[in-house]
Amino acid sequence: MTHDDTMEKLISLAKRRGFIYQGSEIYGGLAGTYDYGPLGTALKNNIKNLWWRKFVNGRDDMYGMDAAILMNARVWETTGHVAGFADPLVECTKCKKRFRADQLEDRTKCPECGSVLGPERQFNMMLSTRVGAMEDSSSVSYLRPETAQGMFVNFKNVIDSFHPKMPFGLGQIGKAFRNEITPRDFIFRLRELEQMEIEYFVRPNDWERAFEEWRVAMGEWLDLVGINRAITHEVEIDPADLAHYSKRTIDFEFEYPFGQKELYGLAYRTDFDLASHAKASSVDLAYLEEDGTRFVPHVIEPSFGVDRTILAVLLSAYTEDELGGSPRTYLKFHPRVAPIKAAVFPLLKNKPELVAKAREIYLTLKKEIPQVAWDDNGNVGKRYRRQDEVGTPFCITVDFDTLGENAELKDTVTIRDRDTGEQKRVSVSELTNLIKTAIL
Numbered sequence: 001m002t003h004d005d006t007m008e009k010l011i012s013l014a015k016r017r018g019f020i021y022q023g024s025e026i027y028g029g030l031a032g033t034y035d036y037g038p039l040g041t042a043l044k045n046n047i048k049n050l051w052w053r054k055f056v057n058g059r060d061d062m063y064g065m066d067a068a069i070l071m072n073a074r075v076w077e078t079t080g081h082v083a084g085f086a087d088p089l090v091e092c093t094k095c096k097k098r099f100r101a102d103q104l105e106d107r108t109k110c111p112e113c114g115s116v117l118g119p120e121r122q123f124n125m126m127l128s129t130r131v132g133a134m135e136d137s138s139s140v141s142y143l144r145p146e147t148a149q150g151m152f153v154n155f156k157n158v159i160d161s162f163h164p165k166m167p168f169g170l171g172q173i174g175k176a177f178r179n180e181i182t183p184r185d186f187i188f189r190l191r192e193l194e195q196m197e198i199e200y201f202v203r204p205n206d207w208e209r210a211f212e213e214w215r216v217a218m219g220e221w222l223d224l225v226g227i228n229r230a231i232t233h234e235v236e237i238d239p240a241d242l243a244h245y246s247k248r249t250i251d252f253e254f255e256y257p258f259g260q261k262e263l264y265g266l267a268y269r270t271d272f273d274l275a276s277h278a279k280a281s282s283v284d285l286a287y288l289e290e291d292g293t294r295f296v297p298h299v300i301e302p303s304f305g306v307d308r309t310i311l312a313v314l315l316s317a318y319t320e321d322e323l324g325g326s327p328r329t330y331l332k333f334h335p336r337v338a339p340i341k342a343a344v345f346p347l348l349k350n351k352p353e354l355v356a357k358a359r360e361i362y363l364t365l366k367k368e369i370p371q372v373a374w375d376d377n378g379n380v381g382k383r384y385r386r387q388d389e390v391g392t393p394f395c396i397t398v399d400f401d402t403l404g405e406n407a408e409l410k411d412t413v414t415i416r417d418r419d420t421g422e423q424k425r426v427s428v429s430e431l432t433n434l435i436k437t438a439i440l
């Protein structure tokens with residue numbers, strides 16, 4: 001199996017089984033956008049909830065935020081995005097196709113038609129829009145290219161409401177928009193994307209300790225969500241290549257089938273953002289210690305792309321093997337991210353007493369664990385394969401023994417493990433706990 005095969009197979013599975021669809025597909029799509037279907041949405045929500053639990057609710061030094069996507073244009077003038085959030089663009093002199101210069105192997109020849117490429121220029125990736133009824137320059141606003149600034153501009157609000165002790169952080173999950181020159185590789189490079197970001201405020205001399213703590217926490221996250229650590233690498237960015245606001249950055253890179261590329265970033269942003277906003281807005285953004293010392297906090301920023309997380313989780317889970325002598329494809333999700341935690345089947349669909357018992361068990365489970373599904377299509381073997389393909393960790397079958405045909409087995413069901421295909425009999429009363437323990 002070649003690498004290209006994996007992406008094709010994954011994209012096709014994702015579409016066929018309702019994870020991810022091309023955006024606006026019936027109109028021919030819109031480049032750089034994808035829509036999450038029912039199972040993709042469930043997977044995404046599980047991932048975002050886990051992140052929120054680990055990094056916001058699970059800590060007492062973190063505060064959650066949900067800032068507006070549209071912000072005063074001055075925010076982006078201050079940060080340097082309006083002037084400089086750009087990638088190098090080259091255009092073919094003949095076919096007029098545009099490319100990102102730093103992604104071309106040969107910067108002189110068009111990779112599509114072989115003609116000469118024009119000169120390199122900077123292309124700004126901010127997506128602009130107009131806000132309000134006036135059509136003059138004062139109405140220009142931008143769709144945020146990162147969630148980060150929504151937290152910096154609210155730094156003072158949070159301080160005033162909560163008086164947090166140093167160090168503390170803000171966390172936010174939300175959409176961001178970048179007019180990427182060449183969106184590509186499925187949900188890797190999008191024009192509409194989602195981020196989970198943290199701005200962690202520290203005393204200036206404490207940044208190294210906090211940076212290390214977050215580096216470790218980001219590694220733990222990979223395990224929590226089921227991203228294969230063996231093909232994830234921490235890459236220290238060369239000081240010469242650092243963004244203008246950063247004094248140290250580590251990229252977490254993942255071996256995607258199309259190459260080793262960025263998954264997440266961890267950056268030490270110094271006091272760049274708060275100091276710039278304080279100067280431009282004339283609002284004091286210093287922190288006042290109990291002993292009266294004032295300073296502008298420095299910032300450690302762990303930044304996670306939601307869509308790249310989903311891609312890395314899907315690629316880590318995608319497995320082909322043989323079970324019972326026939327090949328199968330399945331998603332080996334950790335139960336905590338699996339969109340469906342368990343599926344309940346009646347052994348036979350045309351036996352009302354089996355169906356009634358199975359429905360009863362299904363509805364009882366669903367009250368406690370909402371992500372439980374009902375499946376009575378085709379035979380049990382087909383149902384197993386279908387559930388394997390969407391990564392359901394447990395399949396529960398209600399048979400005649402459940403009804404008491406064999407008195408000893410009354411009120412027991414079979415529960416099948418997705419990865420091994422092994423089945424065991426457990427009592428119906430144990431089911432909720434068994435599944436709840438697995439998805440913790």
Ligand code: ATP
Nearest residue numbers: 180188189190193262263264265303304305307308
């Ligand atoms: P790249 O070098 O791949 O363009 P970046 O360095 O510009 O990424 P950051 O600005 O650090 O990315 O953004 C933080 C995170 O947001 C990235 O680590 C990634 O997970 C995600 N991200 C950034 N751009 C995109 C995009 N176009 N599509 C999907 N996710 C993205």
